[in-house]
Amino acid sequence: MAPTGRPTGNVLIVGAGPTGLLLAGDLAAAGIGCTVLERRAEETSNLTRAFAVHARTLETLDARGAADPLIAAGTRVGSLRLLGATALDLSRLPGRFPFVLVVPQYETERVLKERALAAGAEIVHGAEVTALRQDAAGVDVDVRTAGGGTATRRASYVVGADGVRSTVRRELGLPFPGRAAVRSVMLADVRLDEAPAATLTVGAAADAFAFVAPFGDGWYRVIAWNRRHQAPDSEPVDMAELRETVRRALGTDHGMRDPRWTSRFHSDERQVPRYRVGRVFLAGDAAHVHSPAGGQGMNTGIQDAANLGWKIAAELWGWAPSWLLDSYHEERYPVGRQVLRGSGALLRFALAEPYWLRAARGAAAWAATHVRPVARRMAGAVSGIDTAYPAPRGAHRLTGRRAPDVPLAGSPSRLYELLGEGMFVLVVAANDPAVTYLATKRWAGRVHCALAGGATRTTALVRPDGYIAWATDETAPDRRAAEIRDALGHWCGPPADRAVHEPRRIGSLPGDGDQRRS
Numbered sequence: 001m002a003p004t005g006r007p008t009g010n011v012l013i014v015g016a017g018p019t020g021l022l023l024a025g026d027l028a029a030a031g032i033g034c035t036v037l038e039r040r041a042e043e044t045s046n047l048t049r050a051f052a053v054h055a056r057t058l059e060t061l062d063a064r065g066a067a068d069p070l071i072a073a074g075t076r077v078g079s080l081r082l083l084g085a086t087a088l089d090l091s092r093l094p095g096r097f098p099f100v101l102v103v104p105q106y107e108t109e110r111v112l113k114e115r116a117l118a119a120g121a122e123i124v125h126g127a128e129v130t131a132l133r134q135d136a137a138g139v140d141v142d143v144r145t146a147g148g149g150t151a152t153r154r155a156s157y158v159v160g161a162d163g164v165r166s167t168v169r170r171e172l173g174l175p176f177p178g179r180a181a182v183r184s185v186m187l188a189d190v191r192l193d194e195a196p197a198a199t200l201t202v203g204a205a206a207d208a209f210a211f212v213a214p215f216g217d218g219w220y221r222v223i224a225w226n227r228r229h230q231a232p233d234s235e236p237v238d239m240a241e242l243r244e245t246v247r248r249a250l251g252t253d254h255g256m257r258d259p260r261w262t263s264r265f266h267s268d269e270r271q272v273p274r275y276r277v278g279r280v281f282l283a284g285d286a287a288h289v290h291s292p293a294g295g296q297g298m299n300t301g302i303q304d305a306a307n308l309g310w311k312i313a314a315e316l317w318g319w320a321p322s323w324l325l326d327s328y329h330e331e332r333y334p335v336g337r338q339v340l341r342g343s344g345a346l347l348r349f350a351l352a353e354p355y356w357l358r359a360a361r362g363a364a365a366w367a368a369t370h371v372r373p374v375a376r377r378m379a380g381a382v383s384g385i386d387t388a389y390p391a392p393r394g395a396h397r398l399t400g401r402r403a404p405d406v407p408l409a410g411s412p413s414r415l416y417e418l419l420g421e422g423m424f425v426l427v428v429a430a431n432d433p434a435v436t437y438l439a440t441k442r443w444a445g446r447v448h449c450a451l452a453g454g455a456t457r458t459t460a461l462v463r464p465d466g467y468i469a470w471a472t473d474e475t476a477p478d479r480r481a482a483e484i485r486d487a488l489g490h491w492c493g494p495p496a497d498r499a500v501h502e503p504r505r506i507g508s509l510p511g512d513g514d515q516r517r518s
Contacts, residue, residue, distance in 0.1 A: 007031055007032050007033070007313075007316040007317050007318075008156070008316055008317075008318060009032075009033075009138070009155070009156025009157070009316045010032065010033035010034065010035070010155050010156055010316075011027050011032055011033070011034045011035075011155055011156065011157045011158070011159065011312060011316075012034075012035055012036075012037060012139070012141055012153060012155040012157075012158045012159070013027075013034065013035070013036045013037070013158075013159045013161055014036075014037050014129050014141075014158065014159065014160050014161060014162045014166075014167070014168050015036070015037075015038065015039075015160070015161035015162035015163060015166075015284070015286070016036050016038035016040070016109070016113070016123055016125070017109065017161060017163065017284065017285075017298075017301070018050075018105065018108050018109055018112055018284075018298050018301060018302055019161040019283050019284030019285075019298075019301035019302060019304060019305045020036055020038075020159070020161035020162075020283075020284070020305070021036070021109060021112035021113050021115075021116050022060075022064075022112050022116075022302050022305040022306065022309075023159060023161065023283065023305035023308060023309050024036045024116040024119075024121040024123070025064065025112060025115040025116035025119050025121060026064075026305065026306070026309030026310065026313070026422065027121070027309055027312065027313060028116060028119035028120040028121035029064075029119040029120075029422055030309070030310070030313035030317075030422050031313075031317075032312070032313050032316055034120075034121045034122070035121070035122040035123075035124060035153070035155075036116070036121060036122065036123045036124065037124050037127040037128075037129055037141070037143060037153075038123065038124065038125050038126075038127060039126075039127065039128040039129075039162070040125060040126070041125055041126040041146045042125065049105055049297070049298070050105045050108070050295065050297060050298035050299075051102050051103065051104060051105070051200070051213045051221070051295065052080075052100050052101070052102060052200075052295025052298075052299070053070065053074070053100065053101040053102075053103055053108060053298075053299065054100055054101075054295065054296075054299045054382065054383045054384050055090070055093050055095060055097040055098065055099070055100070055383040055384065055385055056299070056303065056383055056384030056385050056387060056402065057298075057299045057302050057303065057384060058070075058071070058096075058097040058101060059095060059096070059097060059402075059405065059416060059466060060302060060303065060306050060465070060466065061111075062096065062097075062405075062416050063416045063417075063419040063420050063466060064115060064420055065115070065420055066111050066112065066115050067097070069111050070101065070103060070107065070108060070111045071101060073103055073107040073111075073216075074101045074102055074103025074107065074216075075101070075102045075103070075199050075214075075216070076099040076100075076101060076102075077090075077099055077100050077101075077102050077198075077199050077200060078090055078091045078098070078099050079091070080100050080200070080295075080382065081198070081200065081201075081202045088375065088378055088379055088382065089375060089379065090379050090383060092376065092379065093379055093380070093383055093385055094385065094404060095385065095404065095405055096405060100295070100383070102199050102200055102213060102214070103216075104215050104216070105298060108298070125146070126145060126146025126147075127143050127144075127145060127146075128143065128144045128145075128167075129141055129142070129143055129162070129167050129168065130142045130143070130144050130150075130167070131171055132158060132168065132171045132280070134158075134278050134279050134280060137156075138154050138155060138156050138279065139154065139155050139156075139157065139158045139279050139280060140152050140153070140154050141153045141154070141155065141158060156279065156316060157279050157280070157281065157312055157315075157316075158279065158280045158281070159280075159281045159282075159283055159308065159312075160172075160280065160281070160282045160283070160286045161282075161283045161284045161286055161301070161305070162286050163284070163285045163286060164268065164270075164285045164286070164289045166282065166285075166286035168280065168282065168286060169272060169282055169286050169287075172277045172280060172282075174272050174273065174274060174277065174282075175272070175273065176270045176271075176272055177270060177271070177273070178268055178269045178270030178271060178289075178340075179268065179269060179270075180266045180267065180268050180269075181267045181268060181269045181290070181291040181344055182225060182266065182267045182291065183230055183266040184225065184226070184229065184230045184231045184232070184233075184235075184264060184266065185223060185224070185225050185264065185265050185266065185267060186222075186223070186224045186225070186226070186237045186241070186242050186245070186262070186263075186264055187221070187222070187223055187237070187261075187262060187263045187264070187265065188221075188222045188224075188237060188239075188242055188256075188259050188261065188262045188263075189215070189219050189220070189221055189222075189259065189260050189261045189262075190219070190220055190222055190256045190257060190258060190259050190260075191218065191219065191220070191256075191257050191258040192212075192220050192254040192255055192256055192257075193254065193255025193256075193257065194252070194254045194255050195214075195254070196212055196254060199213075199214065200212075200213055201213075201250065203249045203250040203251070204249055205248050205249050206227075207226070207227035207228055207248065208224070208225065208226055208227065208245045208246075208248035208249040209224065209225040209249050210222065210223070210224045210225075210245060210246040210249035210250050211223040211224070211292075212246075212250070212254065219260070220254075222242065222246065222256065223292070224242055224245040224246050224249065225245070226241060226244075226245040229241060231264060232264075233264050233265055233266060234264075235264055236262065236264070237259075237262035237263065237264055239256075239259060239262075242256070242262075243256050267289075267290075267291050267292060268289050268290075269289070269290050269291060269340050269344050270288065270289050270340075271287065271288040271289075271333075271336055271337060271340055272286070272287050272288070274329060275287050275304075275328060275329040275332055275333055276325065276326065276328060276329050281308060281312075281328060283301060283304040283305055283308060283332075284298075284300075284301030284302075284304055284305070285297065285301060287304065287332075287336060288300065288336035288337075288339070288340060290339055290340040290343045290344060291343045291344050292343070293343045293344075295382075296339045296342070296343050296382070299384055300335065300336060300339050300384075303332075303335070303384065303387070304332050304336075306465045306466075307328060307331060307332055307465050308328050308332075309465075310422060310463070310464035310465060311324050311325055311327065311328055312325070313422070314446075314493070319446060319492065319493035319494070319496075320493060321490065321491070321493055330390070331389045331390070334390075335387055342381060342382075385402060386402075387402065388400045388401045388402070388467075389467055395470075396458075396468075396470070396471040396472060396473070397471075398458070398460060398468045398471045399468055399469070399470060399471055400467065400468065401467065401468055402466060402467060402468075403415060403460065403462045403466050403467060403468050406427065406452060406453065406454070407452070407453030407454055408427070408450045408451065408452065408453045409450075409451040409452065409453045410450070410451065413453070414453075415427065415450070415462065416466065418448055418450055419462065419464060419466055421448070422464050423445070423446055423447060423448050423464060424443075424446060424447045424448070424461055424462065424463060424464060424469070424491065424492055425447070425448045425449075425450055425461075425462045426439045426447055426448065426449045426450070426459070426460075426461050426462075426484065426488075427450050427451075427452050427459065427460050427461075427462060428449060428450070428451055428452065428459045429452055429456050429457055429458060429459050430451075431451060432477055432480070432481065434477070434481045435449065435459075435480070435481055435484055436449050438481070438484060438485055438488060438495075439484075439488070442488075442495035442496070443488050443492050443495055443496070444496070446492045446493070447461075447488060447492055457473045457475060458471055458472070458473055459471065459472055459473075459474075459480060459484065460472075461484075461487050461488070461491060463491070469487065469491045470487040470490075470491065472484075
């Protein structure tokens, strides 16, 4: 497609959870017409499935100006209990966020919703998707409204972020292979007479597991599992059983009382085999679901959205390389598989019954506490800081890895502030007029050029999602410029004499997108 002054299509997102809302904000901020369809009729909810926002997700939110408002609503925790009494130290993580943020999911949704609306996204509640059909030029989505009426919406692309029971996934005819990781998990929102000493409280015995987290308003979410009583999801939660299970796992029930809500569920480990089918993508729990151990689910979904949004925007602005949209599955599927396996292993260790498994749990717990390389790898994996994407053979050692929030000369003063505009950032080691011309003229509107604020030999091209697309330590100006030109052409499409689009700040309104041309 030839670059034009307007995007060539629009996007429908199904599901207004954290994954769908971050994606909507990214697309709208990039000038793409974007609508979110949410089955729930209410616009706000105190529903909380996830409490942990990890360091890599906070970096992702920081690039979008959303980290500080969310941190203000939560509690920073410098360690995370994973295996028995072991506390995984997060204070040594690199970057601005060496902690896990404990905050109810509805606060995360509130911050992301405000950003998406400010960017110009449309969010429609009481809109249940019932079917979809796609052709070479777009996707038709059948929607049932809260009033009982029906309508069909058309979009260039559709993203299913509609959870574990995804209608979009069902309509694509995709399997969701896997199994139940744990059954008959009890949930309750309660008052406690005695506040736990730790912000996040977790413990396990041979036949019981319990987790307690605060909402911040005097209410607590309790999650518990009782090996002695494996009931179906439809069976009500008995408070006597809940208290007794928590006492076995934690040694006390903290004076649990006055439940305002209870439920019972089972936790699955499943992953869809393909994240893309034609013009339809799956993200978050619609693509993968795993055990709650380590608090990975919501964070993984948000990272799916961060990976996908700029790629769809590039396609609709007309400059995406032909392979770019397919790279979403190629990059995110292995991450989802790794999280599924890792969180599943943590859960099995926590609920271990045979002696040899309990012994292995103790050894792993000791290593996570006392062996620094092991502790560093575990913290990097759980926090998402060490997540990396495949790099070509012979690529620079930094290619595919998370870009650190390096200082920049001038304003903005750090990389993640500049990434907030949704463009590539070419961080150069030294001023070079030829390189600056390439980035600011030939690839205008797609690439920022910034001078590193400290001494370095490395020049790096950073993707809009904060990962390093390409890097070099070449110091010869002519060779460095040639390498940069090749990297820009590979990642950012063919050069142009004028900007494909002018980047806009989040508060401005997007233009209306035409239907995508086939």
